[in-house]
Amino acid sequence: MNILVCVKQVPDTTEIKIDPVKKTLIRTGVPSILNTYDAYALEQALQLKDKDPDNVKIVVASMGPQQAESILRDCLAVGAESAYLITDRKFGGSDTYATSYILSQSVAKIVEQEGSFDMIFCGKQAIDGDTAQVGPQLGEHLGLHQITYAINISLNEEKNKALITRELDEGKVVVEAQLPVLVTFTKTDDLRFASIKNKMKSKRAEIKEINYDDLAGIDDTKIGLNGSPTRVVKSFTPDVKTDGIIIREDNPDEAFEKFAAELEKVKLY
Numbered sequence: 140m141n142i143l144v145c146v147k148q149v150p151d152t153t154e155i156k157i158d159p160v161k162k163t164l165i166r167t168g169v170p171s172i173l174n175t176y177d178a179y180a181l182e183q184a185l186q187l188k189d190k191d192p193d194n195v196k197i198v199v200a201s202m203g204p205q206q207a208e209s210i211l212r213d214c215l216a217v218g219a220e221s222a223y224l225i226t227d228r229k230f231g232g233s234d235t236y237a238t239s240y241i242l243s244q245s246v247a248k249i250v251e252q253e254g255s256f257d258m259i260f261c262g263k264q265a266i267d268g269d270t271a272q273v274g275p276q277l278g279e280h281l282g283l284h285q286i287t288y289a290i291n292i293s294l295n296e297e298k299n300k301a302l303i304t305r306e307l308d309e310g311k312v313v314v315e316a317q318l319p320v321l322v323t324f325t326k327t328d329d330l331r332f333a334s335i336k337n338k339m340k341s342k343r344a345e346i347k348e349i350n351y352d353d354l355a356g357i358d359d360t361k362i363g364l365n366g367s368p369t370r371v372v373k374s375f376t377p378d379v380k381t382d383g384i385i386i387r388e389d390n391p392d393e394a395f396e397k398f399a400a401e402l403e404k405v406k407l408y
Contacts, residue, residue, distance in 0.1 A: 140194050140257050140258075140298060141254055141255065142259075143246065143249065143256045143260070144197060144199045144200075145259065145274070146180075146211070147174040150169045151172040171206065176264060177261065179262060180322075181214055182330050183324055183327055184197045184219075184260055185217060186328070196220050198220065198221050198249065199221075200223040200224075200249060201222075201225065208224055211346050215340075215344050216338045216341040217331055217333045221252075221253065222346050229363050231363060232363050233364070234368065236272075236276060237366045239273050239276035239277040239279075240362065242273070245349050249349070252347070256319060259281070259319075283321045285323070286314060286316055288323065289305055289322050291304040300315055300318060301320055302315055
């Protein structure tokens, strides 16, 4: 059972700056962490490995700059077997569509080394962009079944189908999906911590790189800033809104009269 977990390095600060020309995040010099939802996706993969340690292999991959190596080492420290960094200047400025395309091309390269994947896990969204688009787009590029907003996953006895619990606004639902499948996770169980021994071991582990030149046949018109169909037109902090008016009256009629008076003040009644 091969599981690929896609992870992303995100800024660990609220003081995010935007490049005024490219309209993209300036990441240089900003402390970074493993995207929270990707950590939950990895935890679910690790729980499957806990149940069948001899037959489950976890591979992690991240697209980003060289400093993204640190989060890959964090993933290795908690139990992933191998890690791939997808990095190249030509990939810079990619939007979600271009990112998912590059990831899909990279998956084919990783398969050459690791074998085919039964499942691909992603976080439901990145906490820096909050688009929730890359996972589903990757599934579409790869032609996979996809299940989103998962909080738990298990396998049937034959290990050819996944039982996935989804958390939706109206409640929870359990769905069954034939493998291979791509799953995006929201908040699941508590995350595990790496031991000091495994942290030290991960510092010496090999991080395999995938660059532009490794992806034969990649379409240049679909990568980087120029290959991104979406643009950030403006990034700004919204105006602070004043607190709303709270009407407290024991008598419903009096409460309604005050409510109507407030609506009249703003010419809505």
